[in-house]
Amino acid sequence: MGPVSEPCFLSVVIPVYNEEENVEPLHQSVVTALSGLNRSYEIVYVDDGSTDGSLAKLEKIAEASPFATVIQLRRNFGQTAAMAAGIDHACGEIIVFLDADLQNDPADIPMLLAKLDEGYDLVSGWRKNRQDNWFWRKLPSTVANRIISFTTGVHLHDYGCTLKAYRSEVLKGIRLYGEMHRFIPAFARQVGATVTELPVNHRPRVHGQSKYGIGRTFRVVLDLATVKFLASFSGNPIYLFGGSGLVFIGLSLITGLIMVLNKLLYGIYFIQSPLLLLSALLFILGFQSILLGLTAELLVRTYHESQGKLTYVIRRIFRSKE
Numbered sequence: 153m154g155p156v157s158e159p160c161f162l163s164v165v166i167p168v169y170n171e172e173e174n175v176e177p178l179h180q181s182v183v184t185a186l187s188g189l190n191r192s193y194e195i196v197y198v199d200d201g202s203t204d205g206s207l208a209k210l211e212k213i214a215e216a217s218p219f220a221t222v223i224q225l226r227r228n229f230g231q232t233a234a235m236a237a238g239i240d241h242a243c244g245e246i247i248v249f250l251d252a253d254l255q256n257d258p259a260d261i262p263m264l265l266a267k268l269d270e271g272y273d274l275v276s277g278w279r280k281n282r283q284d285n286w287f288w289r290k291l292p293s294t295v296a297n298r299i300i301s302f303t304t305g306v307h308l309h310d311y312g313c314t315l316k317a318y319r320s321e322v323l324k325g326i327r328l329y330g331e332m333h334r335f336i337p338a339f340a341r342q343v344g345a346t347v348t349e350l351p352v353n354h355r356p357r358v359h360g361q362s363k364y365g366i367g368r369t370f371r372v373v374l375d376l377a378t379v380k381f382l383a384s385f386s387g388n389p390i391y392l393f394g395g396s397g398l399v400f401i402g403l404s405l406i407t408g409l410i411m412v413l414n415k416l417l418y419g420i421y422f423i424q425s426p427l428l429l430l431s432a433l434l435f436i437l438g439f440q441s442i443l444l445g446l447t448a449e450l451l452v453r454t455y456h457e458s459q460g461k462l463t464y465v466i467r468r469i470f471r472s473k474e
C-alpha cells in the first residue's frame with residue numbers, strides 16, 4: 153500500500169496483456185502521479201496471460217515496490233475478465249482503471265479524484281483528442297457511443313475509455329461478462345450511481361500493438377442488446393416476451409377477422425388467400441413468445457433466489473443510536 157498509513161484509499165487497476173515495453177515506464181508514471189496525492193494507494197496489475205516478458209517485468213516491479221500487486225491469470229481471459237479480477241482483489245475505497253499501453257495519462261488521475269469528491273460515484277474519462285486511426289477506431293467508436301448513450305440513457309462521449317474512476321461500492325455488486333467493462337457506467341446508473349465525464353489526455357501507442365480490430369464493434373453491439381435487456385426487463389421478462397406475444401396474437405386475430413369478412417362480403421374462401429397461413433403463424437409465434445416469457449420468469453427467480461440477489465440496492469440505513 154502507498155506511502156501514507158491509512159486504510160487503502162485508492163486502487164489503480166491495470167490489465168496487462170503483452171505490454172513488455174510499456175510496464176516499466178507505466179509504473180514510474182503512475183507512482184509519480186500518485187505520490188503528489190498524499191493518500192494511500194495500491195497499484196494492482198492483472199497479467200492476462202501475457203506470452204512476452206510482461207510478467208517477469210511486473211514481478212520485478214512488485215518486488216521493488218511494496219504498494220504494487222501482480223495478479224497472474226492462468227491464460228488470456230480478455231480485458232473485461234482481467235478487470236474483474238482486479239476489482240475482486242482491490243482494497244481501495246476508490247478504484248481507477250488504466251490501460252497498460254501508456255495511451256492513458258496517469259497524471260489525469262488526481263483530476264478524476266477531485267471530480268469524485270464533488271459527490272459523483274463514477275467519473276468517466278473522455279479521450280477528446282483521441283490518438284487512434286480515424287476510420288478504423290474513432291468513427292466506429294463515435295457511432296457506438298451515440299447508440300449506447302441513446303439506448304442506455306447514460307450520455308457519455310467515450311464509453312470505451314478505460315481511464316475511469318469509481319467508488320468501489322458501486323463496482324463490487326456488478327458482475328462483468330463478455331466485453332462488458334465499457335458498460336459499467338450504464339450498470340452503475342441502474343443501481344443509482346451518479347455518473348459524469350471529464351476530458352482526459354490521450355497519446356498514440358508507441359510500444360506494442362492494439363489487441364483489438366474492427367470485430368470488437370460487432371461484439372459491442374451484441375453486448376449492448378444484453379445490457380438493454382438486463383436493464384429494462386431482467387426483473388420481469390414476461391413484460392417483453394408476453395407483450396410481444398400479445399401483439400402477435402392480436403395481429404393473428406385481426407388477420408382472422410379480415411378472412412371472415414372476405415368470406416362474407418366477397419365470397420373468398422379461407423384457403424384461397426395466404427391470410428390463413430399468416431394468421432396461424434402469428435398465433436403460434438405469439439403463443440411461443442408468451443411461453444418464452446414464462447420460462448424467463450422462472451429463470452429470473454432462480455437467478456435471484458439461488459444467489460441471494462436482492463431486487464433493490466441500499467445506499468445507507470439511518471437509525472437512532474439508542
Ligand code: UDP
Nearest residue numbers: 167168169200230231234251252253362363
Ligand atoms: N488487454 C488485456 N487482455 C486482452 C486484451 C487487452 O488485459 O485480452 C489490456 C491491454 O494490455 C491494455 C488494455 O487491455 O492494457 C487495452 O488494450 P488495447 O490498448 O489493445 O486496446 P485499445 O486501446 O486499442 O482499445
Ligand code: MG
Nearest residue numbers: 251253255357
Ligand atoms: Mg490502447
